[in-house]
Amino acid sequence: MTNRFEAKSGIFSQISDTVYRWASIVILIAICVLFYIAIDASGRNTIEKQQTSLENAINRDIVQCYSIEGRYPPSLTYIEEHYGLVYDSSTFFVDYRPVAGNMFPDVTVIKIR
Numbered sequence: 001m002t003n004r005f006e007a008k009s010g011i012f013s014q015i016s017d018t019v020y021r022w023a024s025i026v027i028l029i030a031i032c033v034l035f036y037i038a039i040d041a042s043g044r045n046t047i048e049k050q051q052t053s054l055e056n057a058i059n060r061d062i063v064q065c066y067s068i069e070g071r072y073p074p075s076l077t078y079i080e081e082h083y084g085l086v087y088d089s090s091t092f093f094v095d096y097r098p099v100a101g102n103m104f105p106d107v108t109v110i111k112i113r
């Protein structure tokens with residue numbers, strides 16, 4: 001019977017402490033890189049959902065304006081003032097081009113950053 005504190009022979013007993021340290025560092029760096037990739041992907045997904053939500057909100061406000069007033073809104077600021085549209089203008093650029101009073105306006109939402 002062997003003492004439990006004695007070094008045992010095998011593949012792991014032949015690996016030095018420096019190899020264990022370097023392996024630990026490499027594993028830590030790999031975990032950090034994977035964590036960064038996951039956070040970055042999550043952030044991108046959130047921005048895409050915000051863009052879709054903004055497009056839906058603008059279209060909903062345009063239709064609501066047409067159903068209440070009988071005409072499409074003349075500008076984006078009109079929608080912001082009368083229908084409470086709020087968005088982050090530093091993140092999204094909204095191009096609002098009214099075609100005519102009785103035609104649905106051309107709206108484009110572009111992510112800036």
